[in-house]
Amino acid sequence: MSGDRLAGDAPAGGDRFAGDAPADDDRLAANKALWDELTAIHERSAFYDVEGFLDGASSLTRPELDELGPEVAGKRLLYLQCHFGLDTLSFARLGATVTGADFSGRAITVARRLAAESGLPATFVESDLYELPAVLDGRFDIVFTSWGVLCWLSDLTRWARLIADYLAPGGIFYIAEFHPFLFALTDESEEPRLGADSYFHNAEPHAWHNEGSGSYAAPDARVAAPVQYEWDHPLGDIVSALTAAGLTIEYLHEFPRLEARQRLDWPCIVPGEDGSFGLPNLPDALPLSFSLRARRRN
Numbered sequence: 001m002s003g004d005r006l007a008g009d010a011p012a013g014g015d016r017f018a019g020d021a022p023a024d025d026d027r028l029a030a031n032k033a034l035w036d037e038l039t040a041i042h043e044r045s046a047f048y049d050v051e052g053f054l055d056g057a058s059s060l061t062r063p064e065l066d067e068l069g070p071e072v073a074g075k076r077l078l079y080l081q082c083h084f085g086l087d088t089l090s091f092a093r094l095g096a097t098v099t100g101a102d103f104s105g106r107a108i109t110v111a112r113r114l115a116a117e118s119g120l121p122a123t124f125v126e127s128d129l130y131e132l133p134a135v136l137d138g139r140f141d142i143v144f145t146s147w148g149v150l151c152w153l154s155d156l157t158r159w160a161r162l163i164a165d166y167l168a169p170g171g172i173f174y175i176a177e178f179h180p181f182l183f184a185l186t187d188e189s190e191e192p193r194l195g196a197d198s199y200f201h202n203a204e205p206h207a208w209h210n211e212g213s214g215s216y217a218a219p220d221a222r223v224a225a226p227v228q229y230e231w232d233h234p235l236g237d238i239v240s241a242l243t244a245a246g247l248t249i250e251y252l253h254e255f256p257r258l259e260a261r262q263r264l265d266w267p268c269i270v271p272g273e274d275g276s277f278g279l280p281n282l283p284d285a286l287p288l289s290f291s292l293r294a295r296r297r298n
């Protein structure tokens with residue numbers, strides 16, 4: 001198994017703790033240290049292309065640009081797990097009034113700096129997702145999150161309730177994310193093949209050991225953070241958590257390909273002629289990503 005399915009590429013160990021699991025706070029601290037470090041790597045990466053963003057390029061991709069972009073102008077938008085703010089600021093460029101939240105202090109510092117440099121109005125809040133209500137009040141027309149966010153969360157029931165609480169009546173939640181099916185595949189094989197991991201949720205996270213792993217945005221970088229913790233969340237759990245929180249699902253779209261920007265550095269995910277990525281020998285046969293839109297009715 002690779003050291004990290006989202007952030008790494010070098011072989012390392014993965015395990016699930018059985019008896020002597022680290023405390024939740026220790027897991028959070030480990031993940032935070034990882035994301036502080038990744039932020040420093042990512043802000044200089046060609047993948048995130050900060051220079052291009054400052055020159056006016058959007059960091060948003062499909063499907064969110066097509067499905068949400070046209071309606072954000074004039075709306076209050078909350079971006080959960082916003083990393084260092086490029087997408088949040090790209091929504092500001094489309095006319096939204098934006099707030100971004102992330103638990104990485106470094107990411108929030110960079111996001112605020114980029115807001116100042118780009119002259120785009122934005123509020124950025126540093127907080128663990130579950131602690132956000134302690135530091136951020138307000139209601140939003142849109143709550144947004146995307147691409148590599150759910151695996152860092154231990155509890156989707158709390159996540160969905162928090163989203164519902166931040167939505168104004170009539171407001172919408174939108175997520176574009178890797179399909180959970182993808183994480184049941186091994187990231188070591190050139191052929192798409194099931195790995196040792198279950199598709200289903202386990203309260204005990206995977207502990208991925210980063211023995212010199214790179215990052216999805218900078219495969220040649222060497223990440224020093226020793227371990228990170230990730231949880232699997234099957235599609236049924238995502239939909240059920242949002243429904244139980246009182247939201248009405250308006251659509252759930254599954255896509256067989258990943259846009260270039262969403263590529264994972266796995267040998268079984270290869271580029272097609274149009275620059276998007278898919279599984280070899282199984283063209284367009286399996287879901288690799290999804291988007292979901294849900295509404296708080298009242």
Ligand SMILES: C[S@@+](CC[C@H](N)C(=O)[O-])C[C@H]1O[C@@H](n2cnc3c(N)ncnc32)[C@H](O)[C@@H]1O
Pocket residue numbers: 031035081082083084087101102103104107127128129130145146147148149152153
């Ligand atoms: C893969 S990035 C999200 C990618 C983002 N959509 C982008 O395109 O840049 C995942 C983000 O989740 C944040 N994160 C992870 N666990 C978190 C938590 N418990 N609370 C808040 N943010 C968290 C990380 O700091 C990181 O910025």
